[in-house]
Amino acid sequence: MSSQEDESAGGGSEPAEPSSSPSTEIGTTSGDIITVTIGATVPTGFEHTAAEEIKEKIGVDARISKDRGRVFFPITTDKLFQVHLLRSVDNLFVVVEEYHHYQFKESKEETLMELQQLASTLPWTNALEVWKQNGTLKKKKGHRRGGNTAKSKPNCEGVGGSMASTEQQELPQENSAPEGWAGDTQAMETSTQDSDETGHGSKLIKFRVTCNRAGDKHSFSSNEAARDFGGAVQEFFQWKADMTKFDIEVLLNIHNEEVVIGIALTEESLHRRNISHFGPTTLRSTLCYGMLRLCKPQASDIILDPMCGTGAIPLEGAIEFNHSFYVAGDNNDMAVNRTVNNICHIQKRRADKGSMSGLPIDTVQWDLCSLPIRTSSVDIIITDMPFGKRMGSRKKNWDLYPSCLREMARVCRPGSGKAVLLTQDKKCFSKAISRMGGLWRKQHTVWVNVGGLHAGVYLLKRTGAVFGQTPEDVYESRGAVHMQGEEKDDKELS
Template sequence: MSSQEEDGTAEPGHNTAGPSTCSSTENDETTGDIITVTIGATVPTGFEHTAAEEVNEKIGVDARISKDRGRIYFPITTDKLFQVHLLRSVDNLFVVVEEYDHYQFKESKEETLMEMQQLASKLPWTNALEVWKLNGALKKKKGYRKGGNGTKVKPNSEAADAAVADTEQQELPLAASAAETPTKAESTADTETSTQDTEETAPEAKPIKFRVTCNRAGDKHSFSSNEAARDFGGAVQEFFLWKADMTKFDIEVLLNIHNEEVVIGIALTEESLHRRNISHFGPTTLRSTLCYGMLRLCKPQASDIILDPMCGTGAIPLEGAIEFNSSFYVAGDNNDMAVNRTVNNICHIQKRRAVKGSASGLPIDTVRWDLCNLPIRTGSVDIIITDMPFGKRMGSRKKNWDLYPSCLREMARVCTPGSGKAVLLTQDKKCLAKAISRMGGLWRKLHTVWVNVGGLHAGVYLLKRTGAVFGQTPEDVYESRGTVNAKGDEKGDKELS
């Protein structure tokens, strides 16, 4: 069985206790063929509340935020299951089989693993498996893309960049916690997809293939993730007579352990939903789910002009043009390759829409420019939203001290005084704070959301453009020598130690 863990193993636990929160399947209210289950979702770390708001807005139920950051849980009836796939803030979805708030592990590793083996046959699997089957039928009906990881279909010219991008995006693998040391087996999580349609029509003709993925966080466990996945998976195999397969599996059983919180689930997504808009990846491509969270933070209104001056692959404006399509988006970058990737990603979405028979047009335009001298009229932009260079894969910390003040000053010029907003993502917190303080009151910080971007602790900063008139405030801005390179050379700059 595959596994993934965040912390090392240490002290054993104590005796086992029953679930303190009853399973969704045990509490199912059955009305005909409609049952109520609990759906779990992994979300970008830091945007759990944003995801909960979206669930309430689109599905009409209250979501519970997990103790383990990056997850939410919410109830849903099977007749509304299709609505979970309309959520834009979630990376992966799973149906909860059982959850324990305070699972008391045995003192020894042997006893704990034996208990996990015994647990497999005691769980209420029925409703979760029904939801898994229904989910497969929904995917077939709606024409969901079947098979394979997104990296399989990337052209060779993009392969190197995609490999780098994947490491930054894959903060949470399928229904995982913010674990950052995936085992070798976990790397195949999204390689193959379900053959459940065949299984539904001829359940006895082909044995179900499955795997167990254990995601563990905490330092007081006497066992490793591999050991838990192996023993629990063996018991699942014996109970259902399924066939274990690490890559070509039909069902992925999830064993999520965070300190004393244990959740067993069945995955409903085959690959993370954060890849949904991007076909041409770059070195620092943002997850679409993180882009959605940033967009919700600035609350786009109809007819707003929204600018991304450092668009990279266009992940932010693309997500905005699809989900908040009453606004108009301008995407630009100073790098030819980045602009080409953005154009290719836009074309990819337009072709996909045309195939489905829907309107293929997107309210988005792409420009190559010098971001410190934008060809945009003063005070004409309502919202600026962008991913600033961290100074790691793109640019350098030293260049940021020139770049950030110059960017913020130019952003202040094009942004509408008094009502304009900016949402900026960066890990270089010190540099951004200093740059804001040197703007002479042009920008005021309203809110900060702390996020995990590929293992890096970064901040999403919501800034408000004050009513101060640009050019009439004593901006103490250090004008850099020559044109500032926003994203650095495509090959990247070496970070100063």
């Protein structure tokens, strides 16, 4: 294996030179203000949105990783609480060390031996101090069943709070806890009271290592890397390995030649913040936030979600962009009930905290293709359209998409109105939008990963054409008459 200078390993047993970072340069004692690098996982495709929010709210520049769905930014510990207020990030971790060009050994045995040796040479001090300070920011909670494996780079976007398969268009990726270690591989919150204590009365730290690996040129698996690196961490710190009731989760993220070691700061993904009643296709709140920022809501805007599902999009908007008014609707009564329950849950939570509980949102059950809304009265339409997999069908989408795009054009303000639409049925959507040239103009597309599916978030601009005076309307009316004629003929034949 050829050697490279600076950030790569040579032919010996020394690992690659780490990238310089504040965590390796600044010493600390408990209570000191230090600067560290924070890593954040975000919905794939919305990395730039996350970087914009970080710059806007924290005032620092974020670096977007080569590995999709991850950003890094510096922060001082006196501002640590601010990172938990970000709306675009799923999970947070403090970086122990980064290697941009780690030169892995040819054989699996040599590579795993090097990972074992690496554990005792890392600058753990600042990261552990940040983990300790982060613990004081969080409300103490008891054990919770279930868990979240996406504390580091998730290999997919969650739908309905669950994890799906690896991204189809991405590099092969694995996510695993140490092989052969007892316990469930799902991460779980733990209360500090349940941790073991030593004979001297000091708290015995429980930990686990989670490895996320992407790339097809590694001689080892995620299980093997997590097992051997975790064993070395245990030996170095004399911590106790515990797969379910751990205090610290050490992250070993490997993407081709990029290696990042970190310590998780979130016990549960931040994307679950708004939803208490999940449906079959509930969107991540972080993805909803990215979609909302894409359309730049303004004060007094009327924002419509005609296929609201569990209300994830309007709820996120009503909380974060609360100077606009949101109308959420669906044709499914169960979906409308879930939305109402989620709104009530947020209102109760806000009331319990002593803040204003009201939300600028209303909920209606309706027919998507015949909305009870005045023509040209809506500023923004933002919705998750049926993919034809968990909801609806691909066949039905060929009729549904043109009909709903036309009805959306009717209620949207000509010239200034916008639509942000999410769908994985790209072929059907492209065909439908091509028939809407007089009503909609496609301005931008963000490619995202939703539950392991490659989907698009489409930003559309409403043209200045008056609804009812475009070729699309004439085409539709003729098509409708033709369809009615066919149905009549079918009835006569039956």
